[in-house]
Amino acid sequence: MKRVIAILLIGILGFVSVALAQKTEVIFWEAMEAKLGTTLQTITDLFNKENPNIEVKLVFVGNGDQLDSKILAAAQAKTLPTIAQVYPAWAGSLVAQGVVTPVDSFADFSSAASQLYPSIINMSKINGRIYTLPFNQSIYVLYYRPLMLQQAGINPPKTMEDLANDAKLLTVVKNGKTVRYGLGFRTTYGVLTAVARQFGGGKYITSEGSLIINSPENVQALTFLVNLVKEGYAYAKFDYFDNELTTSSVAMLIGEGADLPFDLSDVAGQKDGLEMTPFPVGISNQTAPLFRGQTLVIFNTATPEQQAAAWKYIQFLITPAVQIYWAMNTNYSPLNKTVTTLDQWNLFAQSTAYNPSAIAEGLANGISYSENLPWWPSVIDNIRTAVENAVHLTMTPQQALDWAQQQSVLAQDKYLGK
Amino acid sequence: MHKRNKYIIGYLYLIPALVIFILFTYWPAIYSFYLSFFNTTTSTGHAIFVGLSNYVYLFKTGQLPYPFFTAFEYSFVRFIFAFVISITLFSWIEVKGKHLLKNMIPLILIPILAISLIYPSLSFWGGDIYIVLLWVLFGILTFYTVRKMDFLKSHTTLFLLSILGFYIVAYYIGNRNIDLYTLFFKIAQNNSFIMSIWNTFYFVIIDVPITIGISLAAGLLMKNLPFFKVFFRTAFFAPYVASIVAVSLLWLWLFNYHYGIFNFILSWFGISPINWLNSASLTMPTVAILSIWEYFGYYGLIFLSGLQNIDQEYYEAAEIEGANSFQKFMYITWPLLSPITFFVMVVSLINAFQVFTQVYVLYNQMPGPYANSGLTMVFYIYNTFYNEQQMGLASAAAYILLGIIMVLTLIQFRTTEKRVEYNI
Amino acid sequence: MKRQKKKIVYFFYYVAAVILAIFAIGPIVWMVDTSFKTNSEVLSYPPSWGTINALPSRTLTADIIKTRAGQSSNPSALSLEALLGSLSTTQTTTLASPDTIAIHILGASGYRGTGTMPRRGTLIVSLIDDTGNPASYPTNFSTSDFNKVVNEISSISPLSNDVEQSISNLSQYTSSSQAYILNFYDDFLYGSNPIFSRINFISNLLNLVGNPFQDQLTSFKKGIGPLTDVELKAISQILGNALDLTTNPSTKMKISEYLNDIKLYLDFNQFYEGQKRTKIDQPIELAFIPKSNQLKIVKAPSIVQSAYTSGDQIYITFKNTSFVWFLNDNVSVKANYNFWEVLTNFFDNYVSAWNSAPFGIYYFNSIFVALATTILNIIFDVMMAFAFSKLTFPGRDKIFIAIIATMMIPYQVLIVANYLIIHSFGWINSYYALIIPWSATSFVIFLMRQSFNSIPNDLYDAAKIDGASSWRFLWTIAVPLSMPVIITGALLTFLGSWNSFLWVLIMTDTANMRTLPVGLQNFIINSGAIFNQLMAAATFTMIPVVIAFLFLQKYFVSGFFRSGIK
Structure with a gap:
């Protein structure tokens, strides 16, 4: 009997450790302050729950400038995370350093891109390729x-x-x-x-x-x-x-x-x-x-599994549900085209100082700052x-x-x- | 053999600390120096050896509004004007009214010079020949007067201050647009590194003397108060123990234009609110007030320890002679305290040149409210490093800062070496 | 005489000392004072010393939210899961029931949008009408009167397009008088685009009439809120005069349309105001329930059914009575607290500041890193200083000068080179990166060397003759003799490590390795410019070092004294 339990225990342990080992870890360096941070954390928790084999870890690094300096130092020392939130100019610099995986190289990029406003996609063109995806844009x-x-x-x-x-x-x-x-x-x-x-x-x-x-x-x-x-x-x-x-x-x-x-x-x-x-x-x-805001980059220093998981996470971030939740809680602009057609969006817009027409106009023909x-x-x-x-x-x-x-x-x- | 063992023991004692200094100070310093000859932000991503061009770039002046020589001419005349008036004044004091005629030569020159200042476009003041002429006149004059002036020799500082004072007068009555000082500003406007040097010096000039003055006062008070010594000591030192982030945060609140306590206190005296944190001309003074507050207690304690080192017998002797407090200070305390004063000067100067975090927190991580008025040298280095990624350029700037600090410290050592009293 | 003089001198000394002390600790006192205040007290001028947080009761400014649009069903209040649920069922969220009144506690907002009304104690809510008397509601509202007035106003014509549209829309509510009234006032006064909004309504009129009527009407453009009854009467007078002078038939038509609009509204309003009413004779007393949105009704008139809160709003639901009857009323809210609640209020800023960032971890890290740095410093610095002072070996003084020279290098200059080195050791985001590079300090070495210099060489020689090794002499004789200097050095390195900012920021990645100053800086970014919580956070980061100094300060002074800097 004891032996059976022991074998069972070992089996369970082994199973658990295999399951743990299979988890792909995605490190996300972000500079989302206060409510932005908690909102992103909620979204990320849901993603982690829905994808048991991926673990997205948010690392709050400070404000945008502090994050930028961290990335600079990390790029020098080759200790980059999987994803980071950067200003567009920095994206250009990181691309020049050759550490960024272009998002258009992922398999289902075009279906993801078709959900977003073209103005958003155009923003992240560098040398004719789409390297990054804008996220918090206002x-x-x-x-x-x-x-x-x-x-x-x-x-x-x-x-x-x-x-x-x-x-x-x-x-x-x-x-x-x-x-x-x-x-x-x-x-x-x-x-x-x-x-x-x-x-x-x-x-x-x-x-x-x-x-x-x-x-x-x-x-x-x-x-x-x-x-x-x-x-x-x-x-x-x-x-x-x-x-x-x-x-x-x-x-x-x-x-x-x-x-x-x-x-x-x-x-x-x-x-x-x-x-x-x-x-x-x-x-x-x-x-x-x-528009003024930041964009998400996936670094090619991460393993292919991590990059794939990061891309999955980014796809999750631009789904209408997440976008409307993000927009309502942070007042950043919803980047997904379906959001402004939702009833919830209109209800929200009525109940705050937030002016939906101001945002809609921007989304249709805005450019990056x-x-x-x-x-x-x-x-x-x-x-x-x-x-x-x-x-x-x-x-x-x-x-x-x-x-x-x-x-x-x-x-x-x-x-x-x- | 025995001797060698002894040496080895000596080195063994050094090893732990020395390893740390080598790894985290000397080696990074050498590495940064090496970097200062490279351009690290290039399209290829590879660093390129560029020789001294980082250093040259730092001092690039761009298009000057007028030639340097014109500015020099104007400043030179102003200087002579100030010099001559000062000499006249001093010679007047020297002879106390006697032998006036002999010392009147400068007085004759003054009106001419004054006119030339006020009307720089006058025909007789146009060519360089007049400068040479003035040089000659000025040389003769100096030779005649200074040779016999003991008073001047014993009051050099006063004399220099007097020249500075009259220079400022000349600057304000003349054409202010053309002067070395103005030109420097025009250059600084185009070159943020020169701006940062100016701001840093400005900060140091306000910060260091006032800090030393207040901390000396604090030291004297801590020494002489019969009661509540511990209370005052703790009170004075309290600001120093707080982290600079917390302190800057606190002063952000005190300096607040709308709700700050400072503007409220000023309103008691009928002074309208001062926009402390949003005025380019107040940026460095504001930062200096904060720094003085933070550090005076610390330097005060150093002064206190120096004061305690002074032998009481001197004071007792002086009291028997009937000396008053001021005399005791002037003739005992001040000279005997000079090593401490020197030490505080060196340390506070080095500290003041490193001003950064205060500006960083007070101005929302920006170099001042506008026009780079809070751009200090360390801020410039920080900015080029982190926001512009130009490590080579930043290292070059860092080395210039290092050079300035070293030269000033050396000057301090040289000038004070003879005067500091070592006879304690 | 002489004693007298001395007294005067001391008097001036104390005056000077007090001024300096105020300069030194005044800001700190003000910091602590601010840390106990509420948001609205921080943002008030002139500043005051006290805080209502210490008082058992306070008055909260409040306002009745007049429209129903999106209220309480604001989807931004939903959790992500709930939002996903509502998106998948495609069912539109319903409006709050019309028998619930929403009260917005003003001035409670702050700290980046989250309500900071203390969620404890009891609230006393009184509804009052324009005259300051208790608000009232109709007890036996006559449906036949209502139908009569609806018929009456429906027969008024011609009307302007907006009003005509509104009346035809309203006809769907005739079965529910309260819904009708609510939507009527939404359309005319309180809605998002009301008919009697000053600028739009007056601009329309200005297009129709000429002078002097234009001038008379223009003044009505300025003002807060929609046009009032009195203003509307005045406007209709002016329009009446204008109508008499107008000859253009289409203009005449338009003016009479607007006149009818006003008449329609005034008629209806007269009916609404004219209802026989019952007063709400006692205030509504509500108590917060911990960790719940529901409010307990402590004491209330019988018409109050339930109450809840969300954000900085309170919602009160009535029995069979619509909030529509309180549309024109005001509200006053008073909050009462018991002793424990006052105490909690008083330390509220500290608790929320502490909870809004992992300050516990920062504290532990700060203490651990500072202590470790200090201990290593004492060992290494003492060794080096001793070698410089008492041992002889070639190059000793040159090395000493090289060490002292490092005081001149601003460490910010070396930080990126240092980052690369520390990274190559694999120390990034570890305690090593925060401790090891700072475990030797040139200034402390300098102080200690001075102190060791003051120990007579004879003592060292005597000890050597007795057979003591230099190591033993150092730790058993030299160090105890130099204790004040060592404590001074320890305090200086402790302070340096405790307050270090840029270094920690660069060398650490995650919150679990960060120390207080970086945590504080992140907190500043996070919380914006609400100074009460910032000051609370600044206060609790300062306390340990202030206490440490209080205990060690006498050593500190004699430490410098003994080092005999000369």
């Missing part, structure tokens, strides 16, 4: 305080001209001191690009691959922003605007869809709230939405500095962008080894 929108607009008797602006006029109407000056600015915006690369898109610019690289940061359209867009600041109708700074919103010292704010559950949450919970409207259209009278080029981080840096210099009036918009152009060309040349 669209530039305009936020406004509804009560302030009501008090001024205006509707949310629809065009850039309206935006300028409304900013003027919403500005409050008391005793020669501005107590409320009509518009707030962050002096970032993304904001300038979003505005420049409405002026027909916002694309910094020509089809031949040369840089045009100081194109007339871009200068026009920067001048538009700078004039608002000069006239005292807009307040610009690099930092987030959460305190300006809680103290009601700005009435409108250029932001991203995904800001809502984060920096803007304090105000979103207030009585006079915060609402979202599509980005005002520019001269062309057509919306030119801009960044090029997939290894030296793009310095371009982002240069353009940010140019915006800062222009907004703080140390340079004219033309000078500032000329400077950014010159600096970026230097960085490009350095990379290309000129």
